Amino acid sequence: MTTPDKGKTPDNLAETRRTLPIALLRAREAVMERFRPLLAAHDISEQQWRVMRVLLEAGESDATQLSRLANVLAPSLTRMLRTLEARGFTTLRKDPGDARRALITLTDAGRGFIRTLAPESAAIYAAIEARLGRDRIDHILDELDFLLQSLAEAS
Amino acid sequence: MTTPDKGKTPDNLAETRRTLPIALLRAREAVMERFRPLLAAHDISEQQWRVMRVLLEAGESDATQLSRLANVLAPSLTRMLRTLEARGFTTLRKDPGDARRALITLTDAGRGFIRTLAPESAAIYAAIEARLGRDRIDHILDELDFLLQSLAEAS
DNA sequence: GCGAATAAATTAACATGTTAAGTAAATCAG
């Protein structure tokens, strides 16, 4: 009835190498490894960079939306925004229509900072594309999107 | 000469949704979301579970190897092993041939703990497989493996 | 052999991940 236990341990757990959580983690680490020197050179963390990139794309956002878009938990975001605001990259104001919400904006300095790193970042990404091929990367992105959609559907 | 800027921001950065680091992160979060309740119920972190799974597969390992296989940094591993050892799941001894190395082993209790969670873990994975299809998951794993291999080759 | 270089693990310090609890504002039921 059930499929054979090929690649399974005695406890019916798949080989770690062939599980989505670990394979996704390892793949991501392999990619990020190439970006870390750039981020470190400009004294910005991976997460801060992600938040700023998302802000550039989405424009002024409330914390909940930003948290979701950048895949950063709300408590982490609260702390990070203190750092980013101290550096002059973001500002925060109360939503005039709903005093609970905090609206976050990228400052001109923040946009300028992204513009500074953009060429090198694009070059690193291009180097990765050169290894895999743009089509292959697009295919992988499509597959990951499919995974996301499949798991998002109501159970 | 260059490809058109479809899906690029004014700074030639790809849309965040279509970048490997963010897509991989989001995909992984979507998967892990389903495992977290199980891990939380047994008071074990994702990383601790990963280390134990790797230990089960690889057998006694030194810290460097374990760190690499489980994608956990050495300082994190040092701290985690204190917790795991206190719970009686792992033991640590000096390598008799090289006193710098620490050899880590899974105890019987550690193996028993994995055996306890294995059925539920396998069930969660099976539910994910039911949504995506085993073939599609295998394909995704192959693609991730290809990505890993491509980036690992000497530059 | 011996000192310099290298390697393995740990410690330290700070940022982020993660869950739970707390605070303040908006919404809902009656």
Place this chain on the structure above:
DNA sequence: CTGATTTACTTAACATGTTAATTTATTCGC
């Protein structure tokens, strides 16, 4: 309109990520 619930964000506490410095042991050059 008012008390209870819900929502948005923050704070707290602890684990892990991350880099740098430290410690101890091994290896290399001579």
